[in-house]
Amino acid sequence: MVDWLTGPGLWLSIGVCLIGLFVRGVLYVKGLNWQLDRVAYTAHPKAGLKGALRSIFFWILPFGTHSWRAQPFMTVLFFVFHIGAVCIPLFLTAHTIILKETMGISLMSLNQTIADLMSWGVIISAVFLTSRRLILPEVRILSTAYDYLILILSAAPFITGLICRYEIGSYSFFLIIHVILGEILLISIPFTKLSHILLFFLSRAQIGMDFGIKRGGMKGKGMAW
Ligand code: HEM
Ligand code: HEM
Numbered sequence: 001m002v003d004w005l006t007g008p009g010l011w012l013s014i015g016v017c018l019i020g021l022f023v024r025g026v027l028y029v030k031g032l033n034w035q036l037d038r039v040a041y042t043a044h045p046k047a048g049l050k051g052a053l054r055s056i057f058f059w060i061l062p063f064g065t066h067s068w069r070a071q072p073f074m075t076v077l078f079f080v081f082h083i084g085a086v087c088i089p090l091f092l093t094a095h096t097i098i099l100k101e102t103m104g105i106s107l108m109s110l111n112q113t114i115a116d117l118m119s120w121g122v123i124i125s126a127v128f129l130t131s132r133r134l135i136l137p138e139v140r141i142l143s144t145a146y147d148y149l150i151l152i153l154s155a156a157p158f159i160t161g162l163i164c165r166y167e168i169g170s171y172s173f174f175l176i177i178h179v180i181l182g183e184i185l186l187i188s189i190p191f192t193k194l195s196h197i198l199l200f201f202l203s204r205a206q207i208g209m210d211f212g213i214k215r216g217g218m219k220g221k222g223m224a225w
Helices: 002-006 010-032 045-060 064-069 072-091 093-103 113-137 145-165 171-188 193-213
Strands: none
Touching: 002 010, 002 093, 002 193, 010 093, 010 171, 010 193, 045 193, 064 072, 072 093, 072 113, 072 145, 113 145, 145 171, 145 193
16 A cells, blocks of 8 residues: 555656646636736836745745734744745655655755754644634634644644654554645645645735836836826
């Protein structure tokens, strides 16, 4: 079973994830409409590109934007969660070995202590992010079962990965559960709001273009609107 899951199962889940994200990206770009969005995407590509890159850069920089600075504790939780969520699936040594064996892809490997710290960081921040939704009235009112499901789906491979790492209980049982949960996560990415892994960049670029062109970026440069 492990062989199937780390062979064809891995190809299938990574394939669905990447092809699905590609389709989501194409649909997003096709759905753009300069009249409806009121963003002069193609009329001022240089100012637009500059605004897009600027917006993405400051939003992926911890404390880079006013909004990140307004809620420092949330910002720390968010970045601790996301550094592990992005780096562990790609760069954990156990994962890079499997990626190399199954797909021939060589990626750099994280030092085990750093990987452990990142994994614990994800779990601790996921607990806080969930508590935040449960406790703060302004977030609770916006939260649905779907939001909690996404948090659980994202944290599950980390919990089971660490159970394997520390060999708690039956290793082979938990490894199978871990790989199944990891693959469920990968497959659900394009179909759920986890598609933000790609769409974050597209929507930030879109808003950044608006700021770079119309809302300030080209002010005083004879812009018609
Ligand atoms: C480059 C990749 C990624 C980017 C740029 C990104 C960006 C974001 C942003 C901007 C938010 C909204 C934060 C807010 O509430 O203000 C978010 C939330 C979230 N992301 Fe990501 N993300 C990425 C990858 C991932 C991955 C790989 C996972 C899962 C393994 C993930 C899981 C989540 C979850 C569960 C939330 C919701 C947290 C909550 O309920 O408070 N993200 N992400
Ligand atoms: C999809 C296929 C996957 C396979 C085949 C796989 C396989 C493995 C293996 C073999 C280990 C090592 C267990 C040990 O130390 O003996 C591991 C650990 C781990 N995996 Fe995965 N995994 C997959 C997906 C994921 C995903 C998607 C995530 C997170 C989003 C994840 C997070 C972890 C974590 C946190 C650990 C433990 C990290 C540590 O050593 O500190 N895995 N995985």
